[in-house]
Amino acid sequence: DQQVKQNSPSLSVQEGRISILNCDYTNSMFDYFLWYKKYPAEGPTFLISISSIKDKNEDGRFTVFLNKSAKHLSLHIVPSQPGDSAVYFCAASVSRADSWGKLQFGAGTQVVVTP
């Protein structure tokens, strides 16, 4: 049962433009969301997170938006750079004692930034 879904397996964007990655979830108990970036042959690298008490979090070129009613979050990268080409994973967790720290991941979106 896939509780976190990234329905776009790939995204191509021109350098300097905005990249928008989408993520949907089904479990209304999720209250913490993260985005990770992964290069080939490396482990995922943390990008940005958001708690369910917020609807937006910004860090430099990266902004995450959370729409709890739609069970949807998105990651905006502005402006996109060639080094942003990677696989991006959305992840979610439930902050209760018996589920402490267990992240549920989406399948990932491959982003390619073209010159």
Add this chain to the structure above:
Amino acid sequence: GAGVSQSPSNKVTEKGKDVELRCDPISGHTALYWYRQSLGQGLEFLIYFQGNSAPDKSGLPSDRFSAERTGGSVSTLTIQRTQQEDSAVYLCASSLGQSKQETQYFGPGTRLLVL
């Protein structure tokens, strides 16, 4: 190094053999997690350790999989009688273990191929 390290980086084994995968978490991190990523899939939670508490083994796919954490630091994931469907990248992560909403830092992974 300051990051999570895993060994070996690659492992090829024959079906039916046992394998051991090692993870060294970031120094001072009390929480440690194992995930795996099968080809074309997102990361799948396997098990996590938090301090001296009993580990959460709810993600282990079968009783052929086990993990231990010695001295609250290094962890070993053991797969007995490996099967071809066990082929995947096995990723270890660690976190401070102080909050229910905190970043997990990943190692580079062990790529396991079962022939």
